[in-house]
Amino acid sequence: MRTRLGRQTVALERPSVILSRAAIGGRQEGEGPLASYFDHLSEDSFFGEKTWEKGESAMQKLALSKALEKGSLTPEDLDYILAGDLLNQCIGTSFGLRDFHIPFYGLYGACSTMGESMALGSLLIAGGFARRVGAMTSSHFCTAERQYRMPVPYGSQRTPTAQWTATASGCVVLGAEGQGPRITAVTCGKIVDKGVTDANNMGAAMAPAAYDTLSAHFAATGTGPKDYDLVITGDLGVLGHQIVGDLFAQDGVDMSANYQDCGMLLYDIQKQDMHAGASGCGCSASVLCGYLLGQMEEGHLKRILFAPTGALLSPTSSFQGESIPAICHALTIEK
Amino acid sequence: MRTRLGRQTVALERPSVILSRAAIGGRQEGEGPLASYFDHLSEDSFFGEKTWEKGESAMQKLALSKALEKGSLTPEDLDYILAGDLLNQCIGTSFGLRDFHIPFYGLYGACSTMGESMALGSLLIAGGFARRVGAMTSSHFCTAERQYRMPVPYGSQRTPTAQWTATASGCVVLGAEGQGPRITAVTCGKIVDKGVTDANNMGAAMAPAAYDTLSAHFAATGTGPKDYDLVITGDLGVLGHQIVGDLFAQDGVDMSANYQDCGMLLYDIQKQDMHAGASGCGCSASVLCGYLLGQMEEGHLKRILFAPTGALLSPTSSFQGESIPAICHALTIEK
Numbered sequence: 324m325r326t327r328l329g330r331q332t333v334a335l336e337r338p339s340v341i342l343s344r345a346a347i348g349g350r351q352e353g354e355g356p357l358a359s360y361f362d363h364l365s366e367d368s369f370f371g372e373k374t375w376e377k378g379e380s381a382m383q384k385l386a387l388s389k390a391l392e393k394g395s396l397t398p399e400d401l402d403y404i405l406a407g408d409l410l411n412q413c414i415g416t417s418f419g420l421r422d423f424h425i426p427f428y429g430l431y432g433a434c435s436t437m438g439e440s441m442a443l444g445s446l447l448i449a450g451g452f453a454r455r456v457g458a459m460t461s462s463h464f465c466t467a468e469r470q471y472r473m474p475v476p477y478g479s480q481r482t483p484t485a486q487w488t489a490t491a492s493g494c495v496v497l498g499a500e501g502q503g504p505r506i507t508a509v510t511c512g513k514i515v516d517k518g519v520t521d522a523n524n525m526g527a528a529m530a531p532a533a534y535d536t537l538s539a540h541f542a543a544t545g546t547g548p549k550d551y552d553l554v555i556t557g558d559l560g561v562l563g564h565q566i567v568g569d570l571f572a573q574d575g576v577d578m579s580a581n582y583q584d585c586g587m588l589l590y591d592i593q594k595q596d597m598h599a600g601a602s603g604c605g606c607s608a609s610v611l612c613g614y615l616l617g618q619m620e621e622g623h624l625k626r627i628l629f630a631p632t633g634a635l636l637s638p639t640s641s642f643q644g645e646s647i648p649a650i651c652h653a654l655t656i657e658k
Numbered sequence: 659m660r661t662r663l664g665r666q667t668v669a670l671e672r673p674s675v676i677l678s679r680a681a682i683g684g685r686q687e688g689e690g691p692l693a694s695y696f697d698h699l700s701e702d703s704f705f706g707e708k709t710w711e712k713g714e715s716a717m718q719k720l721a722l723s724k725a726l727e728k729g730s731l732t733p734e735d736l737d738y739i740l741a742g743d744l745l746n747q748c749i750g751t752s753f754g755l756r757d758f759h760i761p762f763y764g765l766y767g768a769c770s771t772m773g774e775s776m777a778l779g780s781l782l783i784a785g786g787f788a789r790r791v792g793a794m795t796s797s798h799f800c801t802a803e804r805q806y807r808m809p810v811p812y813g814s815q816r817t818p819t820a821q822w823t824a825t826a827s828g829c830v831v832l833g834a835e836g837q838g839p840r841i842t843a844v845t846c847g848k849i850v851d852k853g854v855t856d857a858n859n860m861g862a863a864m865a866p867a868a869y870d871t872l873s874a875h876f877a878a879t880g881t882g883p884k885d886y887d888l889v890i891t892g893d894l895g896v897l898g899h900q901i902v903g904d905l906f907a908q909d910g911v912d913m914s915a916n917y918q919d920c921g922m923l924l925y926d927i928q929k930q931d932m933h934a935g936a937s938g939c940g941c942s943a944s945v946l947c948g949y950l951l952g953q954m955e956e957g958h959l960k961r962i963l964f965a966p967t968g969a970l971l972s973p974t975s976s977f978q979g980e981s982i983p984a985i986c987h988a989l990t991i992e993k
Contacts, residue, residue, distance in 0.1 A: 327737075411746040411747070412971065412972035428777075429765060430764060439763060447781060513759050514755060648753065650762060
């Protein structure tokens with residue numbers, strides 16, 4: 324098993340290539356600093372549909388269609404698609420993808436889904452089981468608010484630790500060969516639950532999972548933060564980002580130079596009044612598929628460690644007094 | 659890519675071995691004809707916990723613990739665990755597995771999850787990325803009723819086409835080597851939606867997906883129903899089973915000899931008044947991990963085609979007038 328480094332990490336002898344990518348966003352994403360990296364920004368939060376849930380599906384449809392179009396590919400060119408989302412029973416995905424007739428493995432990794440789908444997709448390609456795989460996810464502010472918190476029209480007040488669920492979708496097409504950035508190593512996360520119960524402070528709940536997976540990835544690959552142009556978590560926001568830095572500092576590892584979080588980049592946090600930053604599956608997915616891979620294409624980044632985090636709670640588990648289990652999957656992406 | 663047969667099927671040159679298995683059930687499962695094949699049957703629907711949701715997590719914990727114990731394994735012996743369930747955000751799984759600290763890929767395949775987890779687990783092993791993988795799922799009558807339909811104490815009447823969600827969990831440990839039945843081919847399903855909107859007739863909604871995947875599997879592997887001792891779908895129940903037979907009959911394929919459905923086997927449908935039969939992720943999972951693999955062990959079955967089906971709807975999608983997308987993943991298991 325020469326490609327396995329420790330228990331969680333696989334170094335891909337046959338790296339998968341990111342052949343194509345697409346990022347879709349809504350109005351807030353269009354008003355943020357990364358707007359120019361999106362392929363499509365919709366002023367209409369319904370994306371032309373009658374409900375927000377159908378709108379989220381439309382957004383996934385759009386993301387996959389764009390990624391295929393940009394790669395001059397058809398749905399038939401994909402051997403598998405791996406995807407999931409935050410909605411109960413992942414309906415954003417099942418309804419978004421049903422018309423494409425692509426063999427489908429459904430995932431639930433909460434906001435870590437972009438990492439999970441790319442990791443499993445890379446392993447399917449590296450194992451010789453697929454030539455091309457689609458990996459994608461989405462989130463939508465309005466569907467998430469009414470499912471996890473309060474219907475948007477109630478106008479509930481948000482705590483300072485709260486984050487703003489991105490209305491966004493990201494999709495990559497991975498290939499066994501071709502031109503593009505390569506996924507050279509993947510680390511599968513473990514469920515980590517340090518007892519945080521505040522569902523309005525996801526950053527604190529997820530930070531220990533990010534620390535756990537990044538530590539495992541560094542140890543397995545013999546690398547440290549300095550070996551990457553950027554180490555970037557998914558949607559920890561301002562607080563979670565700080566906690567990850569603190570946890571590594573306790574180990575004597577300095578993350579200050581090149582550690583960022585997608586949740587701190589998607590919006591102008593002050594100007595757009597986004598409290599602790601962005602969150603949602605679509606946050607890390609769209610920041611990767613827009614800004615980060617764009618920066619790699621433009622030559623500003625050569626090697627990044629992409630590590631989206633997910634909080635594996637539900638409103639029911641919180642009502643029942645449970646703490647918040649979290650997970651983080653990490654991938655090395657290099658040019 | 660010599661192991662790929664067509665777009666959906668992989669013939670595993672390095673078959674994965676089912677090293678261990680466990681089936682857990684509740685009271686109704688204990689009163690059914692397959693009771694003796696379960697490893698543990700609980701009279702207490704709460705499995706010692708304070709809520710049914712926590713009970714479902716306890717059931718998954720028990721299933722994994724039993725499977726590890728029966729295989730003389732520890733959690734550290736598993737490189738990955740692949741699992742999911744029906745609860746919103748799959749909390750049966752995330753809370754059930756959080757104490758095991760095993761690298762985790764979360765899945766959402768509704769009632770097809772046992773097939774999906776075993777398929778992906780087999781591919782991870784066949785690719786050389788894991789030595790041992792846990793694959794599992796669960797469902798619980800009381801958690802499913804209050805989430806999908808009505809809280810149990812309301813005593814709502816059930817339509818004749820309705821099925822009974824199994825309170826059950828199944829877990830297998832797959833290995834790269836060792837003794838046991840082998841998974842020799844896996845077929846990944848596509849999302850199929852033929853426009854059925856009746857959420858009380860899941861069999862009809864899922865049957866076309868089962869037909870689609872089984873057809874693809876037969877075509878890719880050059881086999882037909884007669885090449886298996888048993889072709890068995892997951893939880894189509896009496897109606898869905900009939901529809902699959904009818905669809906194949908239209909193609910001139912006779913399924914009457916050896917085609918069964920786990921949903922028709924788990925309970926004594928008449929005596930236990932189960933309407934169209936059993937359903938839920940735990941149905942096919944526990945029937946496989948108890949009865950079917952037991953029958954293989956006893957030498958009554960040598961080669962089966964296991965094809966669990968899932969309905970990828972949510973209460974929200976039904977309220978919004980949507981039809982029911984479905985999926986089915988299939989595996990050849992042989993001694």
